[in-house]
Amino acid sequence: MSATTVTPPTTGPHICIVGGGIIGVCTAYYLSLHPSLPSNASISIIEATAVASGASGKAGGLLAEDWHGGATAGLAKLSYRLHAELAQEFGGEKEWGFRKVDTLSITTDATGNSKKASPVDWLPRGTVLASRVLGTTATTSQVHPELFTKYLLEKFLEKPRTSLIHGSATGLALSDATTPESLTITTPSGASQSVPCTTLILAAGPWTGRVAEKLLPAKAAAKCKVDGQRAHSIVLESKEASSLSAHALFTDMTLQDGSSAEPEVYCRPDGTAYICGQSDNEPLPATTADVTPSPAAITTLHAQARTLSPHLDVSSSTGATVRAEQACFLPLSHRGTPLIGAVPGVKDVYVASGHSCWGICNAPGTGKVLSELVLEGKAKSANVTALAP
Known part of the structure; x- marks a missing residue:
């Protein structure tokens, strides 16, 4: 290549x-x-x-x-x-992580004590207020x-x-x-x-x-x-390789300080979770080689991930390790x-x-x-x- x-x-x-x-x-x-x-x-x-x-x-x-x-x-x-x-022709499951996923919208509150059962095993009990299905394995997949x-x-x-x-x-x-x-x-x-x-x-x-x-x-x-808008993401590898399920999550979170956040979380079959959000209006640079993330945005994503699940906590010895901290520009017409x-x-x-x-x-x-x-x-x-x- x-x-x-x-x-x-x-x-x-x-x-x-x-x-x-x-x-x-x-x-x-x-x-x-x-x-x-x-x-x-x-x-x-x-x-x-x-x-x-x-x-x-x-x-x-x-x-x-x-x-x-x-x-x-x-x-x-x-x-x-x-x-x-x-994926069927070229073995996409192995070659590029193709798989069908269930996609959920979840509402969480780190300040409360919900009595509802968590729809996903790796989300802690007591934090999920509501959930609903956005897509099933018949209509949502990932690569x-x-x-x-x-x-x-x-x-x-x-x-x-x-x-x-x-x-x-x-x-x-x-x-x-x-x-x-x-x-x-x-x-x-x-x-x-x-x-x-x-x-x-x-x-x-x-x-x-x-x-x-x-x-x-x-x-x-x-x-x-066509121009671009900068968006940030982190990729975390769970230290319990089998802990993350085949789910994509669209969240509506209330954090410990009462503030809100809406990161998206895509669990991948290699034991990593891709977490994105924190868009801003940084000007489009000359090339992709010049794209850099905002340290503040990356820190915020880590805080949101840590609040969402201990499996995504990089500060914990049993949580996760960082695979990537990055930004890209989405093409907007x-x-x-x-x-x-x-x-x-x-x-x-x-x-x-x-x-x-x-x-x-x-x-x-x-x-x-x-x-x-x-x-x-x-x-x-x-x-x-x-x-x-």
Whole structure:
């Protein structure tokens, strides 16, 4: 899976996908499988830093089939099915921690003494005030997003005429001012290379808007407005490996001091718990390599985890150890829904970004429909008309 500067293809179309996160990788994968892909076509992923180094490597990985609004409901249903099919085909349970989970909403109060039974064994008695089912193993699942993305990338790179290029897309030459002709890529060392580019797909997560401004005419770039919001997470490994059950929890907590909190907790099959929350409005940095967490936000997440369960207490010799303390930026579009489709004002340029917290869930479906849009001119597997930029 080594990133490289490739020899530009001399014949045939060359599809360039800017962004090596889960959306870009899924798009590349499904393009490589599409029966209408010309035999002489090449596909390259261009990644500025490292594959799955943003939200694709630091998200929780919850998958939900039926939690989505009208604009994305069909896409989510398709994507949920594709996640299950990929897991069955490639052994996802072992390779990227795929499993079905029960998802609960729980209300807890650390200041009280509830008489209700805890719905989850590893939550202490006396703290759970209420719980309700949000999803069952029929409708909610999980993946480890970084492992999933990197595994699917390997499968993509097994196909002929595919490549991963390490560098930033810094310029786009257009023929007739509208059609991609070549893409300029600047490597981390500062060297530049021009590669043919007959189709361009922007899938750079929260950096998509910035990339569009660099590459596209102003009116076209304005249709690709995506920015980011920083969100924090910690990953804790329980010292009792079998203590954490196959649950995802959406919490409404009252802490010892009377304050409230709403962290989300996703237990993983490797004995870890992913705990997230604490979003803020920190400006989007230049690259994923420049993303750093707020120490205060990380401290707050640890306090919430410790209050929720002794199994998540890193200060206890029998609790947990820290596997990660991190932050990422969620991609948010100017419209509030993902942007998936052809970019108006230019030819053979597409965008796939702005999925917010649902990028992991909806990535396979996005890749599938985008492969259809690019190679057939129409999305057939799901109706994404409302998501067109």
